[in-house]
Amino acid sequence: MSAYTAPLKDMRFVLNELAGLGEIAKLPGYADATPDTVDAILEEAGKFATGVLDPLNRSGDQEGAVWNDGKVRTPAGFKEAYRLYCEGGWSALSLDPEWGGQGLPKLVSTPVTEMITSANMSFSLCPMLTQGAIEAMLLSGTEQLKKTFLPKMFDGSWTGTMNLTEPQAGSDLAMVRAKAVREGDRYRISGQKIFITFGEHDWTENIVHLVLARTPDAPEGVRGISLFIVPKFLVNVDGSLGERNNAKCASIEHKLGIHASPTAVMVFEDAIGYLVGEENRGLAYMFVMMNAARFAVGLEGVAIAERAFQRALAYAKDRVQGRDLVEGSKAVPIIRHPDVRRMLMLMKTQTEAMRALAYVVAAAIDGAIHHPDKAVRQRNQAFVDLMIPVVKGWSTETGIEIASLGVQVHGGMGFIEETGAAQHLRDARITTIYEGTTGIQANDLIGRKIAREGGATVKAWLQHLRQFDAELAKSNHTDIGQVRKALAAGVAGVAESVDYLLATFGKDVKAASTGAVTFLKLMGIVAGGWQMARAALIAETRIAEGGGDKLFYEAKIASARFFADQVLSQASGLCSAVLAGGAGALEIADEQFLAA
Amino acid sequence: MKALVSIKRVIDYNVKVRVKSDGTGVETANVKMSMNPFDEIAVEEAMRLKEAGVVTEVLVVSCGVAACQETLRTALAIGADRAILVESDVALQPLAVAKLLKAVCQKENPQLVILGKQAIDDDSNQTGQMLAALLNWPQATFASKVQVADGKAQVTREVDGGLETVSLKLPAIITTDLRLNEPRYVTLPNIMKAKKKPLENLKPDALGVDVAPRVSILRVVDPPKRKAGVKVPDAKALVEKLRNEAKVI
Numbered sequence: 138m139s140a141y142t143a144p145l146k147d148m149r150f151v152l153n154e155l156a157g158l159g160e161i162a163k164l165p166g167y168a169d170a171t172p173d174t175v176d177a178i179l180e181e182a183g184k185f186a187t188g189v190l191d192p193l194n195r196s197g198d199q200e201g202a203v204w205n206d207g208k209v210r211t212p213a214g215f216k217e218a219y220r221l222y223c224e225g226g227w228s229a230l231s232l233d234p235e236w237g238g239q240g241l242p243k244l245v246s247t248p249v250t251e252m253i254t255s256a257n258m259s260f261s262l263c264p265m266l267t268q269g270a271i272e273a274m275l276l277s278g279t280e281q282l283k284k285t286f287l288p289k290m291f292d293g294s295w296t297g298t299m300n301l302t303e304p305q306a307g308s309d310l311a312m313v314r315a316k317a318v319r320e321g322d323r324y325r326i327s328g329q330k331i332f333i334t335f336g337e338h339d340w341t342e343n344i345v346h347l348v349l350a351r352t353p354d355a356p357e358g359v360r361g362i363s364l365f366i367v368p369k370f371l372v373n374v375d376g377s378l379g380e381r382n383n384a385k386c387a388s389i390e391h392k393l394g395i396h397a398s399p400t401a402v403m404v405f406e407d408a409i410g411y412l413v414g415e416e417n418r419g420l421a422y423m424f425v426m427m428n429a430a431r432f433a434v435g436l437e438g439v440a441i442a443e444r445a446f447q448r449a450l451a452y453a454k455d456r457v458q459g460r461d462l463v464e465g466s467k468a469v470p471i472i473r474h475p476d477v478r479r480m481l482m483l484m485k486t487q488t489e490a491m492r493a494l495a496y497v498v499a500a501a502i503d504g505a506i507h508h509p510d511k512a513v514r515q516r517n518q519a520f521v522d523l524m525i526p527v528v529k530g531w532s533t534e535t536g537i538e539i540a541s542l543g544v545q546v547h548g549g550m551g552f553i554e555e556t557g558a559a560q561h562l563r564d565a566r567i568t569t570i571y572e573g574t575t576g577i578q579a580n581d582l583i584g585r586k587i588a589r590e591g592g593a594t595v596k597a598w599l600q601h602l603r604q605f606d607a608e609l610a611k612s613n614h615t616d617i618g619q620v621r622k623a624l625a626a627g628v629a630g631v632a633e634s635v636d637y638l639l640a641t642f643g644k645d646v647k648a649a650s651t652g653a654v655t656f657l658k659l660m661g662i663v664a665g666g667w668q669m670a671r672a673a674l675i676a677e678t679r680i681a682e683g684g685g686d687k688l689f690y691e692a693k694i695a696s697a698r699f700f701a702d703q704v705l706s707q708a709s710g711l712c713s714a715v716l717a718g719g720a721g722a723l724e725i726a727d728e729q730f731l732a733a
Numbered sequence: 734m735k736a737l738v739s740i741k742r743v744i745d746y747n748v749k750v751r752v753k754s755d756g757t758g759v760e761t762a763n764v765k766m767s768m769n770p771f772d773e774i775a776v777e778e779a780m781r782l783k784e785a786g787v788v789t790e791v792l793v794v795s796c797g798v799a800a801c802q803e804t805l806r807t808a809l810a811i812g813a814d815r816a817i818l819v820e821s822d823v824a825l826q827p828l829a830v831a832k833l834l835k836a837v838c839q840k841e842n843p844q845l846v847i848l849g850k851q852a853i854d855d856d857s858n859q860t861g862q863m864l865a866a867l868l869n870w871p872q873a874t875f876a877s878k879v880q881v882a883d884g885k886a887q888v889t890r891e892v893d894g895g896l897e898t899v900s901l902k903l904p905a906i907i908t909t910d911l912r913l914n915e916p917r918y919v920t921l922p923n924i925m926k927a928k929k930k931p932l933e934n935l936k937p938d939a940l941g942v943d944v945a946p947r948v949s950i951l952r953v954v955d956p957p958k959r960k961a962g963v964k965v966p967d968a969k970a971l972v973e974k975l976r977n978e979a980k981v982i
Contacts, residue, residue: 142747145765173803174928177810181919188918226921239921686763 139451141191141256141444143183146689148248149176151493154675155668156244156500164507167242175245182249185225186256189218194257197397198560202338204389209337209399215260219340223293227253228264233275236283237291242507247436247499251492254440258564259397261440263296263335265433269426270297270347273364277414277422285372286345296341300330300348300367300403301423308577310420311358315350317365317410326350326367326410329387329402332571336401337369337386344369346384346403348410349419356417364419365410383408394563427573428525432498434572435528438536439491441568445543445561446484452547452556453477471546479703480546484539486700489672490665491532497668498524519594523586524664530578530654531661533568540565579653582660588642588649592635599635602628602667609670614677616698620670623701623708627663630712634659637716648718659711666705673697734881734903736779736788737843738813739834740772740795742804743854756952759854768804771849773811774909777916778879779847780812787881788845790814794837796830798822802932809927810919816932821944829937829944831863836940838868843904845886850875850908861908871901875910 152158152175162170193214200212222228231246232238254261271290274283289295306312315328326348330336337344346367355361371379383406390400414422453472461469471477498521505517540562544551551558569575587595602624609621634656641649676690676697744750744759745767751760768776782788793808795801796819805816819833838846851858865872873888877896880887886901891910901907937944965971975982 169925169928171928173806174924176803177806177919177924177927178921180807181810181921181924185918221918224920225918226923230921239925689763 139448141187141194141447143179143186143252143255144443145179145183146686147489147492148179148251150672150689150693151496152244152248155493155671156496158242158244158500161242161244161500161503164242164503165509166240166507167503169240170242170245178241178245179248179252181225182227182252185221185227186252189221190253190256190260193218193260193397195557195560197257197259198394198564199396199554201396202389202399204337204386204399207337207385207387209339209386209389209401211338211340211399212397215397216340218257218260219263219293222253222260222264228267228293229291232268232271232291236275236287242500242503244496244499244503247496250433251436251440251443251495254437255444257397258437258441259395261437262395262398263338263340264293265430266299266334267293267297269299269430269433270345272426272429273347273413273422274366276425277364277418278366282366282411282413285376286366286368289343290345294341295343295345295368296335296338297345297347298333298336300333300336300346302332303329304331308574310349310362310423313349313351313362315348315405317350317352317363317412319352324350324352324365324410324412325407326365326384326405327407329404331402332390333401333403334398336399336403337389338399342370343372343378347413348405349423350410352416359420361417362419363416364413364422366413367405367408367410371409393566394560395567428502428521430572431525431529431578432495432502434568435491435525435530435532436495437568438529438532438534438565439488439495441561441565442484442488442491442532442536442539445540445558445565446481446488448556448558448561449484449543449546450481452550452558453481456548456550458548477546480542482696482699483703484542484546486669486696487535487539487665487704489696490662490669490700490704491528491535493668493672494524494661494664495528495532498528520598523582523594523598526578526582526586527657527660527664529572530569530575530582530657531665533565534575534658535661536568537562537565575654575657579657580650582657583638583642583649583653587635587638592639595631595635599628599632602663605667605670608674612674612677614673614694616694617670617673617677620666620673620697620701620705623705624663624666624670627659627666627705627708630659630708631663634712634715637718641718645718647723648720651719651722652715652717655711655714659708659715662704662711663708666700669697669700734788734845735790735792735841735843736782736845736847737792737794737834737838737841738772738775738779738808739830739846739848739860740776740793740804740808741769741830741849741852741854742766742795742797742801743769743852746770746853752953752955756954758950758953766800766804768807769849769852769854771851771853771909771911773849773916774911774913775847775849776808776811776813777914778876778907778909779845780917781914782845782879782881783812792817792841792843794819794834796821796825796833805932806927807919809930809932810924811917812923813930815930817935818932819935819937819940821937823937823944824946825944826946826948827857827859828863828947829942830860831867832942833937833940833944834860834864835867836942837935838864838904840940845881845903846870846906848906848908850910861906865906868904868906870904870906872906872908873899873901874908876907877910877912879907879913 197212203210229238231241234240317324317326348365348367373379385404387402387404456471457468501517501521508514544558547558550556673694676693679685680690745765779791791813793813794817848861875891876888877891878889890897
């Protein structure tokens with residue numbers, strides 16, 4: 138079994154050349170993000186991921202989290218790894234310095250999170266959820282609540298959870314039933330929550346649950362949901378832990394993947410809770426954090442794809458089987474076979490494209506918050522809003538495809554758990570489901586992000602891509618010429634699809650919606666192709682300048698070419714599928730689906 | 734008490750080293766470079782002595798090209814207090830490094846100098862010993878345990894026959910073996926702090942040291958490929974071959 142190695146060369150290239158780390162470091166508050174410091178951070182985070190988290194990934198999968206009488210035991214080594222993670226200060230990388238964070242840009246925390254997730258996705262979920270809870274409290278919590286909970290959450294002494302889902306309220310949170318009854322300056326929370334990631338565990342002395350619930354007189358639907366902090370142990374005035382709150386873990390789920398991450402069923406019975414912000418505004422607060430959470434899950438797609446690729450690559454170099462198609466005489470490592478190379482390149486190039494897009498969006502997130510010019514902030518925010526569902530939906534769907542290719546490269550051994558290839562596929566499978574399924578992302582994309590604003594942002598982006606075509610036209614490189622052609626066709630496909638969606642969304646929303654996921658995929662491969670083309674142009678320049686890492690830059694151009702030929706080429710087909718609308722899918726009766 | 738730790742920037746241990754096509758050396762362009770692992774153990778040991786209250790200041794020194802600054806920053810991120818780069822574009826050989834370190838020692842007066850027992854690039858295993866000779870200080874090489882008290886260092890050494898424990902009067906030279914300790918993971922706040930720690934730049938000339946190579950490298954070649962083995966029918970044939978063909982028994 139091969140160990141995880143952080144892809145530092147590619148990460149640095151994307152950070153510096155594509156996502157513009159230099160520009161981000163100039164924004165107010167980010168002066169610490171100098172290239173040498175960022176290099177050191179990535180280097181050390183990579184060592185931590187490889188040395189501490191990666192070795193626990195398979196044992197964690199096999200052992201899994203175990204529930205017994207309300208308590209959850211996480212697999213061996215995880216608690217210690219979490220202690221090291223907190224001691225290393227990784228929990229507060231991009232958090233507000235006012236509360237003890239390092240205040241580094243999202244663009245810098247993004248590759249670090251990718252490494253941690255690649256090495257051990259189950260482990261990564263607890264810090265991710267804690268960060269989400271912290272952000273919710275920073276945004277809307279009272280000073281008192283912040284003072285009580287944030288310092289301990291920043292240094293990782295306490296972890297956080299998000300309690301949204303109930304058995305009858307999954308994607309549709311309007312159905313939330315948990316009750317919150319006011320009692321002086323606090324509330325009594327009752328109800329059942331499911332799918333609560335790290336809702337109970339043995340890493341820390343306390344867990345801070347963020348819970349969506351309704352007050353007795355709240356209006357129906359999404360406008361009647363409030364957000365509460367419900368700690369596992371109440372906190373005394375002096376900061377010490379008090380009484381055990383009546384927030385209990387009734388059981389944990391048996392899942393397809395992420396076995397080391399306990400997914401709790403939480404039962405609240407008159408548990409003491411504290412209101413975050415105002416009553417009935419809970420979902421609005423959640424929505425503010427939605428971008429961050431969806432981005433984080435999109436990044437999981439990138440991370441798991443990278444890990445699956447590395448494992449498949451190591452196996453393909455090692456496994457000797459079959460003769461070379463031309464040279465013939467003796468058996469060769471399977472990486473010599475064209476079809477295996479095709480699979481490995483599909484894995485490599487799509488992972489690179491997804492990483493580049495995710496990091497570029499991370500830079501825009503920084504720009505949307507920290508840029509001094511309001512117009513630039515707004516432009517960044519519009520781009521982020523447009524691309525979040527693409528990063529989330531496309532990177533996770535493709536992440537699964539890549540993990541599946543990883544199994545395929547291993548052949549029969551991929552189906553056997555001991556190679557580790559299967560775990561990545563099982564772990565990846567949740568990413569297209571939680572934080573909004575791909576269907577929900579796609580509807581968000583065509584509805585809220587495109588139709589609602591008449592396609593303004595997406596059209597501006599397409600215009601930018603057309604201008605970029607002029608840059609590509611300057612290159613005489615054959616491969617870049619091919620990339621240019623494929624990208625132009627992709628841009629035309631997106632443009633045609635957008636026109637169709639804008640014309641159809643208002644009058645036949647079901648037809649538009651049938652093709653929404655297909656459109657999301659089209660957006661993904663064109664946005665990814667755009668980044669691959671940028672990478673190829675920069676690589677060409679760097680090779681011409683001489684002195685750089687020629688092998689790396691040549692591979693970048695080859696990657697762009699392969700991606701253009703084998704992935705971007707699907708754009709016209711995807712566009713046709715979008716334009717077909719609901720034909721076939723919408724007319725037949727539900728009874729006609731099954732031909733039994 | 735001040736401890737001086739010498740560190741070398743070498744090709745990362747994960748890199749598959751390639752010999753340059755003209756046979757003048759190995760390929761280092763665009764290759765990942767890191768701190769020599771034995772030196773990392775040396776820095777860690779100095780840090781542990783500091784945390785135990787034995788050492789008050791940890792000074793790290795590297796001799797080599799400007800890029801060694803990065804390696805020094807890594808040592809500062811582990812926790813060293815300050816750094817000195819003796820900058821030289823000449824390919825430094827162990828004797829030159831030992832002379833440079835001697836000059837730095839005379840300037841800084843450390844009580845303890847800790848070095849890796851060897852660097853994983855040239856595997857010379859000479860610098861520590863040469864430095865001890867030049868300074869005329871006691872030395873304990875291949876340390877697997879270090880205890881410092883009352884002006885003395887008690888060092889357990891890994892020798893061919895097992896373990897040997899020696900007592901040295903300070904100031905002294907110690908070179909580290911693999912089992913001395915397991916280096917820590919660097920923390921994020923310490924990476925940020927490392928940026929602000931002092932890093933002094935010195936030149937060999939200023940230290941009065943001639944760093945010109947004394948040994949010339951004629952040629953660097955890949956090790957010969959291993960030939961396929963042969964199966965022998967029985968023990969007798971094996972003994973026969975060992976005696977008459979390999980001539981080893």
